[in-house]
Amino acid sequence: MAEREYRTALGASTPERITLLGHDLADDVMGSVGFGELAFWLATQRRPTPGETRVFEAVLAALADHGFTPTAIVTRLTYLSAPDSVQGALAAGLLGGGSRFLGVTEDCGRFLHDVLTSVDGELPTDEAGWDAIALATVREQRAAKRFVPGLGHHVHKQGDPRTPRLFEIATEERLFGPHLALFAAIGRVHPQVLGRTLPLNGAGVCGAALADLGLPLELLRGFALLARTAGLIGQLAEELRHPVANDIFLSVDLNNRSVDPDPYEPGAPHG
Numbered sequence: 001m002a003e004r005e006y007r008t009a010l011g012a013s014t015p016e017r018i019t020l021l022g023h024d025l026a027d028d029v030m031g032s033v034g035f036g037e038l039a040f041w042l043a044t045q046r047r048p049t050p051g052e053t054r055v056f057e058a059v060l061a062a063l064a065d066h067g068f069t070p071t072a073i074v075t076r077l078t079y080l081s082a083p084d085s086v087q088g089a090l091a092a093g094l095l096g097g098g099s100r101f102l103g104v105t106e107d108c109g110r111f112l113h114d115v116l117t118s119v120d121g122e123l124p125t126d127e128a129g130w131d132a133i134a135l136a137t138v139r140e141q142r143a144a145k146r147f148v149p150g151l152g153h154h155v156h157k158q159g160d161p162r163t164p165r166l167f168e169i170a171t172e173e174r175l176f177g178p179h180l181a182l183f184a185a186i187g188r189v190h191p192q193v194l195g196r197t198l199p200l201n202g203a204g205v206c207g208a209a210l211a212d213l214g215l216p217l218e219l220l221r222g223f224a225l226l227a228r229t230a231g232l233i234g235q236l237a238e239e240l241r242h243p244v245a246n247d248i249f250l251s252v253d254l255n256n257r258s259v260d261p262d263p264y265e266p267g268a269p270h271g
Contacts, residue, residue: 008188009045018229037058039226043219051173054211058169059206059208062162063105063232071096071236073248079236080245086236093232094225102203102228106221109207112179113217123178127185134185138193148186150204162202163187166209177212180205 011020018025021041029038031187036057041049048056051084075093082088116123117138141148153160167184170176187200203224210220239245242263 008082008105010042016190021047038223039223039249040213040215045221047054048213051175051190055166055170055173055175058215059209059223060230061103062166062202062206063227065233065234069101071101071224071228072232075232075235076239076245077249080243080249085197089236090229093241094228097221097225102224103208104149104201104203105224106217107207108183108204109179109211109220110217111126111149112182112208113211115182124181127188130181130185131189133171134182135189135192137182137188138186142193148190149208150201151186152189153201159199160205162200163200163205166202167203170209170212175209175212179208179211183208183214225242 009021011018011025013019020029023029033041034053034057037048037053039060040053040056071093074096077091078084078092079089099107113134119133124133138148166181167176170180181198183248191197206224207220209222211217215223
């Protein structure tokens, strides 16, 4: 029986050499290729242009850390409980990357892509055309009682500072594509439907930018998690120098109070 062959264009090694993406790792990659560029290259198996690298790395920077979010808190608390398991602390934080935190990047990218693929004919070439599509999209979401991914932020209620900056960088690099154009239009027209103005949040604009770079929609959350990994390492580094996890734990543990059981009743409102 012949041995089975497993082919890969990624990393491979022999006793003398390591190759990565068809290049010698030691001679061609190490010291020559930045980590952001390499991450893009690994995901697409094509080397990004300098402009693509700049936009991609701006996204990573935008998503790396955003303060004491649940992902940061659980990482610090897990490290408090198991200081022998850095990987467990990081994993705990990353597992919290869902629909409310970090997952919006993927949700927004997919949402915008679905809208774009449903457009009949050519995509618009001016703001008026994009506004018309955005208006119909927001109205449809409102009628279906669904949120528009990437619209609104619990802290930056008057505007997320990451959003205009990423628009600017993408424009400078001539990478302001249809996903970003539609997202910007949603920002302009949604008050007509919702009756109030909500900010376009940073996680959402990151999803639009990643989609415009042609990155796989299925991996958009993965790039958000890649960015947040760096932030969580920073959280652990700060925890080592200025620990707060025990205070967070004690603030709950020392202030709990016993109450009567609240049995679950199917169909009853909760929260």
